[in-house]
Amino acid sequence: GAGVSQSPRYKVAKRGQDVALRCDPISGHVSLFWYQQALGQGPEFLTYFQNEAQLDKSGLPSDRFFAERPEGSVSTLKIQRTQQEDSAVYLCASSTILRGVYNEQFFGPGTRLTVL
Amino acid sequence: RKEVEQDPGPFNVPEGATVAFNCTYSNSASQSFFWYRQDCRKEPKLLMSVYSSGNEDGRFTAQLNRASQYISLLIRDSKLSDSATYLCVVMAAAGNKLTFGGGTRVLVKP
Numbered sequence: 001g002a003g004v005s006q007s008p009r010y011k012v013a014k015r016g017q018d019v020a021l022r023c024d025p026i027s028g029h030v031s032l033f034w035y036q037q038a039l040g041q042g043p044e045f046l047t048y049f050q051n052e053a054q055l056d057k058s059g060l061p062s063d064r065f066f067a068e069r070p071e072g073s074v075s076t077l078k079i080q081r082t083q084q085e086d087s088a089v090y091l092c093a094s095s096t097i098l099r100g101v102y103n104e105q106f107f108g109p110g111t112r113l114t115v116l
Numbered sequence: 117r118k119e120v121e122q123d124p125g126p127f128n129v130p131e132g133a134t135v136a137f138n139c140t141y142s143n144s145a146s147q148s149f150f151w152y153r154q155d156c157r158k159e160p161k162l163l164m165s166v167y168s169s170g171n172e173d174g175r176f177t178a179q180l181n182r183a184s185q186y187i188s189l190l191i192r193d194s195k196l197s198d199s200a201t202y203l204c205v206v207m208a209a210a211g212n213k214l215t216f217g218g219g220t221r222v223l224v225k226p
Contacts (some may be wrong), residue, residue, distance in 0.1 A: 035216075044216070
């Protein structure tokens with residue numbers, strides 16, 4: 001079956017531009033996560049949705065970052081007034097939600113954002 | 117100090133050899149532990165969960181030491197295809213977010 005898809009795969013933005021990154025989770029997956037991975041580092045948590053509810057946004061680095069999942073499926077991560085330090089790979093992951101067990105998070109291929 | 121720390125490597129391993137590496141975590145309330153594998157320019161993929169009793173999956177053995185707060189991964193009979201970055205991952209009791217280490221790079225050479 002189809003995995004998690006993300007678009008665009010690559011994005012080059014000029015400093016100060018706004019960008020929108022899209023994530024299509026695996027069909028039926030209730031949970032959706034965004035992570036940021038800087039070059040040579042491990043992924044870092046940004047935000048978490050359960051259906052359309054954003055339950056945790058503690059990892060968003062500033063108020064320039066905004067995420068939504070209005071209908072509980074597709075999610076968009078928006079970055080306003082991009083800065084060079086925003087350059088990273090943005091990974092989306094989705095999972096089911098069964099109580100009492102670890103629900104494996106399946107990752108998409110990521111969007112590589114380069115801010116010039 | 118980062119919540120999950122790993123030796124970045126690279127660990128240069130002759131094909132067929134055994135390699136082992138650890139990671140340490142700082143949050144004693146962490147409940148679940150995993151190793152993820154990430155190939156160059158690809159997404160992370162779950163390699164295996166790590167249980168207190170230790171567990172094995174083919175050539176891979178994972179161990180958890182809660183008292184010392186470290187997790188280990190051992191790869192036996194290394195294959196060229198084992199070359200990748202291995203990410204140590206911790207999940208807290210509450211919530212579902214994963215906390216990743218910086219990754220340990222392993223290069224298996226003929």
